[in-house]
Amino acid sequence: MLFHSALGALLLISTTNAYIWPSPQLDALEAVRFDQLGFTVLPSSISLFVSPCNLFVFAGANSGRSDAADWIRTAYHDMATHNSTDGTGGLDASIRFPAERTRTENIGDGFANTIGIVFQVINRYVSMADAIALGVIFAVENCGGPEIPFRGGRTDADEPNAPGVPEPQENIDSHVASFARQGFTQTEMIGLVACGHTFGGVQHSVFPDIVNVLNDPTSTEDVAHFDSTFVTFDNNIATEYISGTTQNPLVVGFNDTTNSDKRIFGSDGNATMHSFADSPKLFASTCADLFARMVDTVPTGVKLTDVITPLPLKPASVDLVLNGDILQLSGFVRLWNMTEDPSRVVHMLWDDHAQGTGNTTMGFAGTSSATHGKHSAAWYGFNDTVPHSPIGLDPATGIKSLSFVVNGKLEDQGGLGFAVQDGYMLSATSCSMGNNPLTGRVDVAVRNGVNPTRVYLEMTNHDSVGRIVITEIDIPRPPQPVAADSAYSLWSLNMSDQNVVFLTFNIGAEIDGVKYSTTNLLRLNSFAPCSQ
Numbered sequence: 240m241l242f243h244s245a246l247g248a249l250l251l252i253s254t255t256n257a258y259i260w261p262s263p264q265l266d267a268l269e270a271v272r273f274d275q276l277g278f279t280v281l282p283s284s285i286s287l288f289v290s291p292c293n294l295f296v297f298a299g300a301n302s303g304r305s306d307a308a309d310w311i312r313t314a315y316h317d318m319a320t321h322n323s324t325d326g327t328g329g330l331d332a333s334i335r336f337p338a339e340r341t342r343t344e345n346i347g348d349g350f351a352n353t354i355g356i357v358f359q360v361i362n363r364y365v366s367m368a369d370a371i372a373l374g375v376i377f378a379v380e381n382c383g384g385p386e387i388p389f390r391g392g393r394t395d396a397d398e399p400n401a402p403g404v405p406e407p408q409e410n411i412d413s414h415v416a417s418f419a420r421q422g423f424t425q426t427e428m429i430g431l432v433a434c435g436h437t438f439g440g441v442q443h444s445v446f447p448d449i450v451n452v453l454n455d456p457t458s459t460e461d462v463a464h465f466d467s468t469f470v471t472f473d474n475n476i477a478t479e480y481i482s483g484t485t486q487n488p489l490v491v492g493f494n495d496t497t498n499s500d501k502r503i504f505g506s507d508g509n510a511t512m513h514s515f516a517d518s519p520k521l522f523a524s525t526c527a528d529l530f531a532r533m534v535d536t537v538p539t540g541v542k543l544t545d546v547i548t549p550l551p552l553k554p555a556s557v558d559l560v561l562n563g564d565i566l567q568l569s570g571f572v573r574l575w576n577m578t579e580d581p582s583r584v585v586h587m588l589w590d591d592h593a594q595g596t597g598n599t600t601m602g603f604a605g606t607s608s609a610t611h612g613k614h615s616a617a618w619y620g621f622n623d624t625v626p627h628s629p630i631g632l633d634p635a636t637g638i639k640s641l642s643f644v645v646n647g648k649l650e651d652q653g654g655l656g657f658a659v660q661d662g663y664m665l666s667a668t669s670c671s672m673g674n675n676p677l678t679g680r681v682d683v684a685v686r687n688g689v690n691p692t693r694v695y696l697e698m699t700n701h702d703s704v705g706r707i708v709i710t711e712i713d714i715p716r717p718p719q720p721v722a723a724d725s726a727y728s729l730w731s732l733n734m735s736d737q738n739v740v741f742l743t744f745n746i747g748a749e750i751d752g753v754k755y756s757t758t759n760l761l762r763l764n765s766f767a768p769c770s771q
């Protein structure tokens with residue numbers, strides 16, 4: 240079964256993989272990838288945790304540790320269980336299981352720390368494994384590194400993977416074999432270790448046989464760093480190694496058995512490390528490729544999306560509510576790679592069901608920024624009078640699709656328009672009967688002539704292994720049509736009659752074999768009180 244946003248229509252049939260708005264999963268992945276800081280409509284402020292790059296939220300400043308380093312190590316350890324022969328393991332968030340995390344090969348609290356932070360971005364379209372991948376990408380990009388192509392669609396394991404993370408006391412043959420099993424050549428192994436170990440270091444408390452107590456007030460958790468710039472992506476890991484000045488505890492550690500970086504970096508006569516030391520550019524581009532390979536190493540059968548690129552113009556939080564005789568259309572549009580510009584004029588145009596069109600000027604609503612301010616976006620609300628308020632439309636003619644004109648230039652997805660689904664929506668007659676017990680009535684307005692197979696509430700839940708699942712609660716088809724106005728009829732659910740109680744939900748409907756879901760999370764106790 241296809242799955243669409245409630246505001247979507249049947250537009251993706253002709254294209255194979257291209258990202259056409261609306262596409263709930265791609266819209267959500269694109270948002271979490273690119274709307275990192277700033278504008279209020281989107282939830283992901285996860286990159287705050289790597290701004291500044293020496294931030295370590297679990298200890299004071301000068302701990303010597305950083306969230307950025309934890310995130311990168313976590314992703315590697317989650318991926319390193321991959322067996323490229325049988326396709327098992329890989330980046331699938333199996334590291335979240337205590338049974339995997341407490342193995343000797345996964346010693347340290349960085350994994351638990353990471354899971355607590357990075358999993359804040361998950362939702363029904365962004366898995367825990369996607370969130371771990373984004374953690375690497377944000378850490379590297381925000382801290383001086385190259386941009387890394389991001390694909391979404393990872394699935395989360397339902398049990399721990401087989402062990403397989405390399406440890407420092409292994410010999411070089413064992414490491415070469417381990418990386419080969421993970422899908423990386425010896426040269427790629429040297430690269431991936433150098434790319435990872437440009438961040439962070441080894442902690443005394445975790446590896447007392449590798450690092451002594453340091454008595455260093457700038458490294459209170461006794462972390463001996465891999466290079467002198469341990470919260471910055473740069474090629475110092477290579478220049479310091481080649482020049483012989485390195486303090487890397489896995490190169491110049493007092494016990495040669497655990498000097499794994501020394502054996503790995505030297506395993507091709509230093510050729511790869513020389514090339515990295517000679518060229519920061521080569522180091523950055525190699526690391527961008529290898530980090531992308533690392534996060535895209537997933538169990539067989541998982542199908543990743545194409546690389547997510549930002550839509551130049553993207554509608555967001557688009558929603559419809561039937562309020563009496565008015566169809567309220569609300570939302571925003573994001574203009575990528577643009578800053579505030581008072582002289583810019585943005586118009587929104589729309590088509591209705593009666594060959595009619597509409598035209599309004601949009602209001603500037605704010606800016607957002609991503610990747611330490613490298614990218615910015617300007618946001619406009621659908622109504623310029625009050626940028627966050629809806630536009631009132633005539634329910635009889637409804638709305639089919641949007642397009643936009645920015646300083647005279649038409650943006651309509653190559654003629655497709657931005658489809659809007661007005662076949663069903665929340666009715667403002669929905670009401671709340673208070674919080675204790677939490678109850679009320681949800682009224683869904685269904686457009687006359689549209690004949691949904693089902694209308695239901697969607698509640699976000701977690702399954703027994705922490706994955707997000709959607710529970711659907713059917714709204715019974717009314718035995719007799721209950722007119723909302725001349726164009727819509729109501730389907731209602733009295734929540735007191737339900738044995739599940741929930742505060743927030745979306746509304747879903749199945750129309751002509753396609754499942755739709757409303758964009759914005761609805762909140763039962765935000766509805767007007769029910770008149771008794």
Ligand code: HEM
Binds near residue numbers: 347405440441442446
């Ligand atoms: C043979 C392969 C590897 C070995 C033996 C190894 C070993 C280690 C050890 C012993 C630590 C110290 C952990 C602690 O004290 O908490 C460490 C830290 C780290 N490793 Fe590796 N590593 C390997 C490969 C990689 C790879 C491929 C990456 C990423 C691409 C990576 C990323 C990191 C990062 C970012 C840290 C710092 C963690 C922090 O400071 O919190 N490592 N590694």
Ligand SMILES: *[C@@H]1O[C@H](CO)[C@@H](O)[C@H](O)[C@H]1NC(C)=O
Binds near residue numbers: 322323324401
């Ligand atoms: C990887 O999978 C192959 C095929 O199932 C198996 O023979 C091999 O032992 C596995 N490797 C490891 C390290 O488990």
Ligand SMILES: *[C@@H]1O[C@H](CO)[C@@H](O)[C@H](O)[C@H]1NC(C)=O
Binds near residue numbers: 448494495496
């Ligand atoms: C060096 O490390 C290895 C592996 O951890 C250990 O077995 C050995 O006892 C250590 N040697 C010394 C001299 O501490």
Ligand SMILES: *[C@@H]1O[C@H](CO)[C@@H](O)[C@H](O)[C@H]1NC(C)=O
Binds near residue numbers: 480481
């Ligand atoms: C590689 O570089 C290290 C550090 O400068 C040096 O100690 C080692 O001898 C070099 N190995 C080779 C094979 O040149």
Ligand SMILES: *[C@@H]1O[C@H](CO)[C@@H](O)[C@H](O)[C@H]1NC(C)=O
Binds near residue numbers: 576
């Ligand atoms: C962003 O906009 C600037 C100025 O309009 C343009 O020069 C630049 O190429 C754009 N960058 C991207 C990545 O689109």
Ligand SMILES: *[C@@H]1O[C@H](CO)[C@@H](O)[C@H](O)[C@H]1NC(C)=O
Binds near residue numbers: 599
């Ligand atoms: C929309 O309205 C503006 C004036 O408010 C007008 O300049 C513009 O041409 C109209 N655009 C379309 C496509 O109708």
Ligand SMILES: *[C@@H]1O[C@H](CO)[C@@H](O)[C@H](O)[C@H]1NC(C)=O
Binds near residue numbers: 623
């Ligand atoms: C914009 O919002 C204001 C206030 O809610 C409303 O009066 C006005 O009619 C709206 N404009 C359009 C074009 O719907």
Ligand SMILES: *[C@@H]1O[C@H](CO)[C@@H](O)[C@H](O)[C@H]1NC(C)=O
Binds near residue numbers: 670733736
């Ligand atoms: C829901 O049903 C209960 C009885 O089961 C009734 O008391 C209540 O008034 C109904 N609520 C609404 C909003 O219709």
